[in-house]
Amino acid sequence: MDRKTFQNKCRKITKELIKKSFPELKKKRVLVFVPLFFRKAYSGLALWIPPFPRMLFLNKERSTESDSFLRGLLSHELGHQSLHFMRGLKKSIILASLYWLSKKVRRKEEDEANKLIIRRGYARDIYATTKRLEKIKTCGGIQKYYMSSEEIKSYAKKIGKW
Ligand SMILES: [Zn+2]
DSSP states (O other): OOHHHHHHHHHHHHHHHHHHHOGGGTTSOEEEEOOSOOOTTOSEEEEOOTTSOEEEEEOGGGTTSOHHHHHHHHHHHHHHHHHHHHHOHHHHHHHHHHHHHOHHHHHHHHHHHHHHHHHTTOHHHHHHHHHHHTTOGGGGGGGGGSOOHHHHHHHHHHTTOO
């Protein structure tokens, strides 16, 4: 699948996810891009820098992954946008800065994004995404910032969302 086709696919999935499960983002503009270059370890990125619209960036190297993987990845990035929305701009800016400075803040932010989408019914998708990323060597260095597939499963079971 070429980059443009993958970008269109991601846009379509994102639109469906927002419609179904992210009501707070329905009236917001969320743009989805698959850029030419992306850092190897990363699969996606959620950005909100006003006055620009909310944006998601996806790594084109994930274009061969399953639909469930992509739903997990895109719902995770939308989870970040929902957290931004609920916090408002000031808090989001402070947290975005701390995200890159503090390992603890970063881990907590990633946990919150995953827990939000698990509560909204995407446990099996983010499980599939995480399970796969745990196997991709180039992603190994950043996995410590994320819930493991087993942590996802046990959290989902605990709250009755598995
Ligand atoms: Zn994230």
